[in-house]
Structure formats: structure tokens, C-alpha cells
Amino acid sequence: MSGTALLQAIVDGILTGGVYALMAAGLTLIFGVMDIINIAQGVMVVLGAYLSYELSAHLGIGLLPGLLITVPAMFALGVALEFFFMRRLREQDRTGMSILITFAVAILIEGALSAIYGVDYVQLHSSYVDKSVYVLGFYLPYIYLIGFGLAVALLAGLYWMLYRTKFGRAVRASLQNRTAADLIGINVNRTRTISVGIGVAVTAVGGMVFGATNAFNPNSGYDLISRLLAIVILGGMGSIGGAMGAAILMLVVSDVVAVAWSPTWAPLVFFAALVIVLSIRPQGLFGSPAIRAQ
């Protein structure tokens, strides 16, 4: 194996890791705010991809401008999900029950998509999807550069929102102690509703990039969810920066193993690394022990 091939694998891993971070961001945000494990995240990514597909294939709206429509639409969906499903869960068994309720949501969304689109695969197309730029001996695909840029911008935005704004303080206060947050005048329900809305809205962006880099159908979400869960667990449940770091680590490890050793071993090595990291740091790479203790 040449040094060039290894370097190419690292670059590929970083860029693709950005795409996975985009898809996982909503999952870790919703867990961080509500202790809810959103099993529907993979299907929501696919839903985001279909919304972009609908706009681009049938209305002629480009993938990036289309986000101005799909992001608010997914925000509305997130708000509805929180209002109708997540809010009903009791505090004591919220995390466990959330797996069941979000699985039901996944089946609902997948069923609706299957009824509308069938099972044929589609992929998002745009003039820049297959284009690439030649830099220092490597062809870097525009779509992955765009995905990585969006990931950095959105995750930085989420981080800023959570740690530098009054709303972010309300979110973190609601997570740490609901009763105390209520007593100091924070509208906990509204804070959580908006947070879930934001988490699902971010998924619209991840869905667009996923759909432009992969052929997908309504069933594609199931392949995604295990990887997304692995990323947020490795990064630390609830950690926005952790999702980015873990996604890049996961993809770089997978891609380097695929190139240096064999593609067959890439998933195994990643999950072995996941087990090793969690045995040393149960809260994940960037997670807070307090969250794990809850």
C-alpha cells in the first residue's frame, strides 16, 4: 500500500465522516435534551432525502436552495413528534420507552414513504454532485466538501446555540433538573419541543447529502441507524462535538483498514475500537459522566 493511498483513505474518511456527523447530529441533540433515543433517526434521514428529491425532481428546485423548504418542514415534523409522542413519555422510564415509540414512528414514516414512492431506488442529482476538484494529487468530490462544510457550520451553530445563548442555558437547565428549571421560570415543554424540532430539522440537511451520495429507498434507514447510534455512543450521548469527532474517527478507521488491510475487516475493526473506547470511557470520547449516570 502506498502512502498516497493511505492519505487518500484518510481524506475520504474525514469527508465522509462529515456527512455521517450531519446525519447523527439530530440523534445526539435529541438525546442530550430529552434522554430520548430516536430509533427513527435513520428513517428521518431518508425522509429528508425524499423531501429534497421531491423538490429537485418534480419542482426543479436545487438541492441547496431546497433546504430552505425541507429544513422548516422537518422542524415542523420534529415539533409534532415531540408534542404527540415524546411528551407523553413518563420521566422515570423515558429512555427505554422512547426506543419503542420512535420505532413505531420509524415504521409509520417508512410505510408512508413506501406507499408514495414504492421500493425503487432513487438518487439526488445536481450539476456538482459528480464534479470534483484536484488538490495536491487528490480528486475531492464537491458534494463531500459541501457536506463537510455544512456539518462544520451546523454543528458549530448547534454548539453556539447550546452554550452561548439564553435558550441554550434553558435547554441545559431543563435537562439537568426539570423541577428546578420550572421553578426559575423556564417553560420546559416549549424548550424541549423547540429542541427536538431543531434536531429533526438538522436531519434534513444530512438527508440531502446522504441522498446525493447514495441511492436510497424507504428501507434504507435501517442500514443507517446502527452506524448513527454507534457514532453518538462513541462520541458521547448528547455531545455535539463528540458526534463530529466520532463520525470522522469511525470513517477514517474504516477507510484506512479497507485500503491497508481489507474492506471486509473495516466494520469489525471499528466496532472493536468502539468496545475498547467504551470499556475505558463508558461515557464516550466527549460525553459527560453525569449524563451516563442518569
Next chain:
Amino acid sequence: MKIFRRCAMAGLVVGAVALLAACGSSSSSSGSAGTSSSPITIGTSLSLSGDFAADGQAFQKGYQLWVHDQNAKGGLMGHKIQLKVLSDASSPAQVVTNYQTLIGSDKVPLVFGPFSTLLTAPSARVAARYGYAFVEGAGGAPAVFTQGLHNVFDVSVPVKLNLVTWAQWVASLPASQRPKTAAFATVDDPFTSPQIPEARSILKSVGVKTVYSKVFPMEVADYTPVAGQVASTHADAFVLGSVDVPTVSAFIHSFIQQHYNPKLFIATAGPDQGATFVKAIGSGNENGIFVPNGWYPGFQKADSQQLVKEYIAKYGGTASGVNADVAEAYAVGQVLAQAVAATHSLDNGKIMSYLHSGVTLDSVQGPVKFNSLGENTAGKTLTFQWQNGNLVQSLPTSTAGSKAPTYPKPAFKG
């Protein structure tokens, strides 16, 4: 407001329950042959969701079209036929449960096979335990035939030989035109894995150097390292062992991004999916790509042409949208019907003996004759190529209806 909320919640719950019920099994009533007026139920498990959903649903359409046509001819031994389909979600574990249910609990008198070698191998063992004939159309890999089973009969051509026609054509090219190097990448699947060594061996025998050969898992987070390595070899020929459209699409998009355009590109599955394939990879990128198969919508045979017409009449679309899965499923029904008619019986033992007797049967895919393993030795593998936006029969060049292959492959449109 409370009433509105309760109504909305109730609506959602009812919807969820209805959807869950719909996801369980899609099918007709159960029951077995009894009185002369009672229908015969044929059971099958199909991948109506999951990785093989597109193929599974195409198989369902093929089975349904056969049931419709056979019932129009009077059914089986005077009984109307009903099809009972259970969904296996593309899971090898679920398919076993489904056939145990169909045979052990529902006591259907006859069964059809599922989609893919991956699911046929374990389900054929279940059918064998109950003494059932297992006629199938999409389990053609050695993994199915090396289990020592006496009950399995694949109406399609054994997949091990799928790439041989293409490889022999490449080998027959004048030395000056023949590719000098070849790259091979295949998904770890019993359908694809046996095909690659056959092709590689033929190409190697005429001096084509293998510059890359790797196996990658079914669930891949990122195809770019494998595709990137293939691109970096600048191989003249690329052979992809694929089972679906997304895999082929990922490689093609990556090749375009890496400015790599092999002179020859063949994939074991994916390009046969017609308009779906073109939609995924982008119109214009399909030209020059080969795919092996046993059937295509333009196949010159009366019952095949009739099947295409019926499919379009019932499901809409155009001929190019009818993929080979439909014909494979239809052929399963045809072969079983001939066995029942010849034995005048629904007895699975008699049906198996008849199918093993060396008789040559007829199907929309052409002749069917089983060897002792249950492989169809009478069928021929054809190779198709996308030319000017149409999937056309191109190999063997001597076969009626073949169009000369386009070589080298036109550049990707991008």
C-alpha cells in the same frame, strides 16, 4: 382542545396499528386443496421490505401474473390457485420462520422459493425437512446446490457461469484490442462470490493482468476507499460483484468523481433494473455497462412477450421497466404447473421425482432441465449491455437478436 388532542392521538394509534398489520403479511387466505371446488394455496416468502425489497416485490408480481394466467387456464388439476405471501424483510432468519409457518402450520400443499441465494439456501432446508419440492428462480449459487438437498430446483441458469459468456468474449478480442489489466471487487454474498473467480480465470488465461481484487461486506459505510483504489489502478476492465443498484451507483459516481472510465465495465446485478438503475446513476452514465442475465423484456419467445404485455397492462410502465425477477418468478410457476400436470398429483414426492427425471420443460426464460443437484442445465446465460439508453442483448454475439457490443465503453456523461 382536549377532544382534538384525543382524536388526533386516536387517529395516530389506529393508523399505526393498521400499518403494523399491513407490514406483517401481505397475502391471501390460507387453506389447502380439499374438495374439487376448493382452491389450492401456494405459499411463498418474499422480501417485501429490506435490502431485497425491489427484487422481492418484482417477484411477487411475477408470481401473481402466473397465478392469474394459470387460473384462466383452469388452475391446477381443476382447482383455482391462491397465493399466500409472507414477508421476510430480506432476513435469512425470518425466511426460515415463514416457511415453517407456511408448511408446518398453514399446511399449504405447495411452495415457491424466495428471492436471492442468501434466503433460498436456508429455506430450502426447511422445505426438505417436510419433504416439499422447492422450485425457485433466484437461488442459483453453489451455496444452494452444495447442501446435499434433493428437493431444490432452480429454473434459472446457475449463477456461477453468469460472467463466463462475457469473459469468453473479452478473451476472443484481438490481442491488440484486448484489455491489458482488470480489477475485481465484489460484495461478500453467495450470489456474487462464485462468479468472480470464473471470470478472472478466463481473463488470466489470455494474459489479462489482475491489478486489484477485493471482497467488501454487504453493509458498507463508505464505498469510496474501494472505488478509489480501483480508480487508482486505471484498470482497463472492471468487474463488480453486486447484488443491488446502490452498490453499482456508488462505484459509478465515485469513478466519475475520480475521472476514471474503464474500457469495460460489467456488474453482476443492478444494471438489469432498467429505469431504476438509470435514475440512480444519472441518465447517460449507463451506456456501455454490461450485466449478465437469463432473460430480458425483448426476449424473442411468445409467452415471454405475452408476459411483458400483461405486466404493462396490469402494473403500467414500459417494457424496459420489466426486470428479470418477474420472468424468473413466472417461470417457477410454469415449471411447477407442468410437473403437477404430468404427475396428475399435488404429491411433492412425485413432483420431485418427475423434475429429476431428465425431462425438458418450457418457461418464459427458455428450456428448463434439471441435473441431480437441481441446477437448470438447459438454460443459457446472456449478457446485456446498455446502448443509447436501452438495455440490449449483446452476447453471445452469435445468438439471434444480439447487437454488437459497444467497445470501448463510452465515457461517463458525468
